[in-house]
Amino acid sequence: MTRGAAWTFPIAMDDLSVSYPAHGASDSFAALRGITLRVNPGEVLGVLGESGSGKSTLARVLSGSGGSAGTDVRPLITGGEATVLGLRLRGISRRKLARLTLEVGMLAQDAGQTLPATLTVSELVAEPVLERDARYQAGALRALVATMVDAVRLPLTVLTKYPYELSSGQRQRVALARSLVLGPTLLIADEPLAGVDVTVRDAVVDLIGELQRERAFTAVVISSDLAVLRRVTDRIAVLHQGVLVGLGTIDEVFADPWHPYVAELASALTQDGQHDSDT
Helix, strand or coil: CCCCCCCCCCCCEEEEEEEEEECCCCCCEEEEEEEEEEEECCCCEEECCCCCCCCCHHHHHCCCCCCCCCCCCCCCEEEEEEEEEEEEEECCCCCHHHHHHEEEEECCCCCCHHCCCCCHHHHHHHHHHHCCCCCCCCHHHHHHHHHHHHHHHCCCCHHHHHHHHHHHHHHHHHHHHHHCCCCCCEEEEEEECCCCHHHHHHHHHHHHHHHHHHHHHHEEECCCCHHHHHHHHEEEEEEECCCCEECCCCHHHCCCCCCHHHHHHEEEEEHHHHHHHHH
């Protein structure tokens, strides 16, 4: 894949169904069912849903990152198709998958909390580059790492520090720098504020929005927190039990909900708004 690769939508899903394979006597588990949507170039799509709705499965499928955290279980496309940056994911070859992962930045859940403790910030940000090209010129790599650390609004003094010396918000910014250091066309951020101190949550999510505008990448931001999605996304997709039950701007989705789950969310939002106006 090249920067000039021809594709209309960075992400296109057509009747996509995804399952986890059966183990022993247990049946396979359908995590996503019949998802159809398009993500436009340069758009930030939010994905909203409760725990178990299929949000993280969607992140793993779209990023090509495979199995769930801490396991080797890989979600399998069992129906329909997902196309990311022009590559069809169903039955994708290892060679094409490797090409895809160079163009897709993945900010996984708790990414900042699981940074390797033995590496400095400089080494952490440089690691994806060296995995791609072990002979990358040292001086150019130092400059690239410094540029990325500055881009995520961290002082260059953190370059020699280890993760345990940083706050939760700083660690998440380091993880964000790692996910963007290869200059991806697409960023998948799965619960990007997990483990981040409440006092800096807004700053971290606003940073994602700022970097997306500066670098013009497409992004999918997955969260169970509507306030997070309201700050950074253009549209939201609402998942419920693996099914797409709402799609549009936040105001569109909740102004005219057609699914009971979305209607329930809309009702809760209305009640919260009335409570806020009364206080």
